[in-house]
Amino acid sequence: MEHIPLQYFLILSTLMFFIGVAGFIIRRNLITILMSVELMLNSVNINFVAINRYLYPDQMQGHFFSLFIVAIAAAEASVAIALIINIYRRFDTIEVTEVKEMKY
Amino acid sequence: MVEKREIILGENEPYVINMGPQHPSTHGVLRFELSLKGETVFKVVPHCGYIHRGIEKMCESNTYQQIIHLTDRMDYLSAHPNNEAVSLCVEKALGIEVPERVKVIRTILSELGRLASHQLWWCAFGMDLGALTTFFYGLRDREKILDIFEESFGSRLLHSYICPGGLMNDVHPNFKQRIKDFIPYFRKKLPEYDQLLSGNVIFKERSRGIGMLSLEDAISYGVTGPSGRGSGFSCDIRKSQPYSAYDRVDFKEILFTEGDTYARYRVRIAEMWESMKILEQLVDQIPDGDYTAKMKPIIKLPEGEYYQSVETARGELGVYIVSKGDKFPVRVKFRTPNFSNLFAINHMAVGHKIADLVAISGSLDLVIPDIDR
Amino acid sequence: MDYEDFNDNESLELFKKTGSDGFFMTTIDSLINWGRSNSVWPLTFATSCCGIEMMAAGASRHDFARFGIEVYRASPRQADVIVIAGTIVHKMAPVLKRLYDQMADPKYVIAMGACAISGGPFYTNTYSVVRGADHVIPVDVYIPGCPPRPEALLYGVMQLQRKIKAESKQNRMETRDNFI
């Protein structure tokens, strides 16, 4: 483990984060957008964990943080998917460009 | 947004799926065109004719003896009553009285056929519901009956044994003994059917309240046989217009009034008990005598129209013969039980799941060539 | 059962491979054929009365499974053999053809019963019966009878196994290509 410097992890997670950002902007489909968000969340998790392991191996804050992030991501995904499917039922599409009027 | 509808179906549009003709649970080559909402069926269109063999047309160029072997092939699971129907109709037209022995033997055969048919139904029904072992137990017991058949008539399934005027040949000397052996055997095995399937909580959940058919609808659709009697339609021809030896045996007409799949199931199970009762009564009283009445080698029916119905394992089988005094009939029409039973399925299956449709069609005990002829 | 106990050995000889590959190929070929012949999964396809005897053949008394034929597949993709058990009428013929087409190679066909061979009881005077399933798809083994008893079906299956064992890859393809 010692041979891999921490920076590698950080670079990895940065790249992943910005790929997520790019996906968020490029794709117009709600589910793909959700997936991009998951990518970003994931990259953040890698950061937390790596820094925890490298810099503060005597504690577990980073670890717990990611743990809770995963849980929150799950909760978020479940609500988001419920919304997406509801939008789909209403508009028959989940392209953001076509879902103009979000009224009930 | 609008043009996407072509490929993306919303929740409220019907969605059509085919079940059959090659499908394990349509018992042959029936095809259901299902319109679904989600997994709920809201329309069933049965398409038949995948085994329409033109039997009625063939009858018009066959003599009455030859017709017999065609009737076997309609409802092949209970072949005897089919043969019996034509024979009775011809005998009625000719005004022939068959010997007592023939009557009793015909009745026994009908009941044995009913037992065999119900056993096969039981295993097929179990298979439909996914209980795979029923298949083997049902057929295991059925083999015993087939042995009786084979010993006397030389064939296991399609016998062409009952013919106008009586029987093709005399029964085998072992006939009586075999039946006597069979009844106690089956009395032991039948409770197992209950333990395995009827009592099972999964089975009950899957069949209770499924496929309701009210009495009025049953009559209006002409659903007869055990399926009709599950709705309380008292349609047993054996009781209402007794033929052969049915007027002298004591049996109950099984009636359940719930009208669901479970009721139809129970009617058949109860009928098996009744059939065994009938067999027990008759097996010792087979009178001696001829196995056939005196018949001319070529039968010519007097001009007229004749109708005869019998109770097969599936319901009322009617034979309608129009004759012009020839050796060939002008028109033979078979009012087959399954034909009417099948078309009630749309009424019964609406609002249920696909799996329930399978259960319902299983509980109707469909034999497809009987529908298509 | 011995070779002599079977009938129609003459036809079987026709399938036998002519010429010879190396020893290795022959061994491989026979291994493959051994596998194929001992594991013929039938399609659940029964149109009428013969289907009941097919079911009986699968049941406890006769037990198809002893031959390794027990896995009835409902999807033609996974089946190896269609047992045409019953009458084929004109309305059904395209369906049968389609099912056959949709099966994966190698595939075999058994025509069970008089109807599937020639129309049987419905040979004359009817307007809707196909006189023999071999007008629709190529048939490997014919089992006469109406219905053939389960043992006869078992016998037919053994004949099919012999045929599979006898033929080589080229033969198989040729017979199919020669079918119109």
Next chain:
Amino acid sequence: MKFLYDFSILTNSIHQMLAASLSPLWVFIIELVLVGLVFLGFYAILGLFLVYLERRVCAFIQNRLGPNRVGPQGIFQTIADLVKLLFKELFVVRKADKILFNLAPFIVIIASLMAIGAIPYAKGLHAIDLNIGVFYILAVTSLGVVGILLAGWSSNSKYSLLGAMRSGAQIISYELSVGLSLLAVIIFSGSMQLSTIVESQANGWWIFKGHIPAFFAFVIFLIAATAETNRGPFDLAEAESELTAGFHTEYTGIRFAFFFLAEYMNMFLAAALATTVFLGGWMPFHFFDFSGFNYVMDFIPPFVWFFGKTFVVIYIIMLFKWTFPRLRIDQLLTLEWKYLLPLNLLNIIVIAFIVLMGWHF
């Protein structure tokens, strides 16, 4: 006496032998390859044997003989099947998503393989012994459903899609019950490591030690695991009488064989897990203080114990399939969500209470 059959001695000696002559990296690689080959063989042979076993078992249940013509007692039957399937045509339906269609069997097989690697077969005889053992198996098996969903979607067929959706809904639902019922033993033993759980049963299996709640958890586990492996009476995904062949309708030849294999291996996995967690894994059966009896029991090698118990559980699972009618999809989900899940939650609290009061042995 306890450690009469300690396989770590064997593995250690192999390790030592290799280490004596090779560099550590090579030792490592060779060991990996060895383990890999052993498991490859084990997996394939076990799969073939299970298929054969099921056929014989159901044949006996149904008063018949089952395959008995290929080889003595038909044991080569499944090999013949395998050969046949290997030489059967592979094709992909038009308009199907080729990549995903090909990927699906990989996912299903890998999920089951990775889980099976974590089972301890005897003392010192396991490939992966993580300290999150139980949880790892749960996590990995939950991937299998992805394969099924992909298979159904990518084959562009209605039946496949319906079957995939059904089995997807079913597997994810029952995963909860599997997880919760395994939790019962984790509370008792205080560890998730499978080897520790087995060790903790040296003086009695959890199904006996854990009073009624443990037995209850065992029953729920059996039901839920049967459902999760898509076996009858929960085989809705491939309900022949409704959906012809379910999600693998369009699969042919060897690809189909892998789904078939995965089903059996998952069944084995379920049984092995039940054995490990509830029935003491490779621990012999001990009867209180009858030391003579216990002494005899100790002589039976641990893997015999393990496979013996596993096959008993497998037999029970097979019995389920061959006895019961299939459930309907809504009943299936009702069973999980309205019966198993609440009861399971209740059960956990009861167990926690028992542990709290120290009532367990």
Next chain:
Amino acid sequence: MNPVIKYFSEIVKGVGTLITGMKVTSGYFIRPKEIITQKYPENRDTLIMLERFKGEVVMPHDENNQHACTGCGICEINCPNGSIQILTAKITNAEGKSVRVIDKHIYHLSMCTMCGLCVKTCPSDAIVFAPTFEHAVFDRNKLTLQLNKPGSSIKKGVKE
């Protein structure tokens, strides 16, 4: 009933019925005596068919290669689907009279439905059913049989 009690009693009852079912199946599992499978190809030598079994129509010949068929054609008429074709030939018999005898009694096994009408109506009982069933072939034409053996002749005493 209290819904909670009902909930639990339902479970108990349901499980009870399931166990009853499993008792039946595992009962058979542990009683292999009840296996009824007859091993067809292995038991071929001991397999005795019931004598009335209708496997195919045959024409019995005696040791002199003689049969009882007069070639009257009644079976052909009675067969519902034309499975029998009678080809007759004219020969001069011993007394110098020219008589019609059977030349070929063609029987299409591929079409026969085993209805038994031909056997029943044959006036001289020349044909009977044989309890054989091993007929499967690779070629459909092999199923067209000639019942009278080549070179056979009619038995004495069978009236024309």
Next chain:
Amino acid sequence: MSLYEIMFAIFAAVILVFSILTITTRRILRAAVYLLFVLLSTAGVYFWLQYEFLAGVQVALYAGGIVVIIIFSILLTHHIDHKFDRAAWWNIISGSALAIVGSVTAISTILSYDFKPIAKVAIDSSVKSIGNQLVSTGHNGYVLPFEVISILLLAALIGAIVVAKKEDTNSEPISK
């Protein structure tokens, strides 16, 4: 290079390649599958860092949970024929420009900083210690978040049900 490093390289490569594929593929289910691979190799990274429990959670929750329901929703809303339109060019340009600029900035910042491991003895990261911290109320105890998670889950559950069930009222029951 030791085996450890190779493994890290593999994981990193898989993560990067498949995350790019995730956002560039035009078939949505493939995107979901690629995402699955990304998440799995992330779990691999956690494993590599010896946070086994976290890796397990990653597999069970992310790969086995979130991805599965994403796939589910795709199955419900997309047909196999469905392909995305090509994204508009300004979207592509702005998206990738933002990504490139952002990552270059961030990476240069990261590289310019020298992270010093605070050399302390690593504590045991087994499930036991995780569990202990999770239920402990004292210092380094996470019992509050643990309970709050349950409330969050409750909220999510209710929210999802409310949203999902909303339209059910106007879909009339199927008439006989």
Next chain:
Amino acid sequence: MSSESLVLFFIIGVVLVGGAVLFSNYFAPKSSNPAKLEPYECGIPVKDGSWIQFNVGYYLFSIIYLVFDVEIVFIYPWGTVMKDVGLTAFIEIVIFFVILGLGLAYAWKKKALTWV
């Protein structure tokens, strides 16, 4: 031998499936006809594509599943220490379960657990 053996098993899986598929692809016979490549639908030509209509049930259950999955993940570490920690842990889990039980009860009441 932990994370390596995971990769090892991954590789075994790939080798097993990939090898067999490649082998079979190479040796198995091939033939093609138009009907073969069409999806199977009981022998009837397929009409409109393989689109099935979605059912609210499927996604409702999957969503509820996700919520409970998270819960299980969190009580696993709790389970391992229940024995050692004792009363505190017991009280905490009771609270946790009560809150979740409320969720389940809500879903039950709202008929979200009923298949439609």
Next chain:
Amino acid sequence: METFDHNALQETLSAMMPGAVFNTNPQFVEAVVPANDLHKFALELKMNSKTQFDYLVCQTGLDKNEELSVVFHLRSTKLNHSCVLKVITSDRINPEFDSVFDIWKSAEFFEREIFDLLGIKFKNHPDLRRLFLEDDFVGYPLRKDFVDNINIVQ
């Protein structure tokens, strides 16, 4: 045995159906009704409390060379008596009768079958298609003048 008075039933029927002709038939009361009144009479037969023919046993199409007819076998499940109803037309090109599917539900499919095999049309029938044969089948096989040289082997 059917326990009803043959003659009494015939009287009741003739009172209910003016214009019907009664044939002698030893088995059933057999009435030939004018085609135009078919639906009206059928409804009356079902509804009238004296007859209550609620069960259509069988509906047959008949071709007797010169005329086409449809035969109804009716039975009453309550009063346990039966009768036969007939309608006849000599129009072989375009025979048409009223549909009775709204009176007896089973008639819907009997009528489809008759249409399929004999080419008799039914007015107001909801879904008059071929039932057994392919949709592109030419001719009506149960008619006496049906010829099919390819398939019918004598």
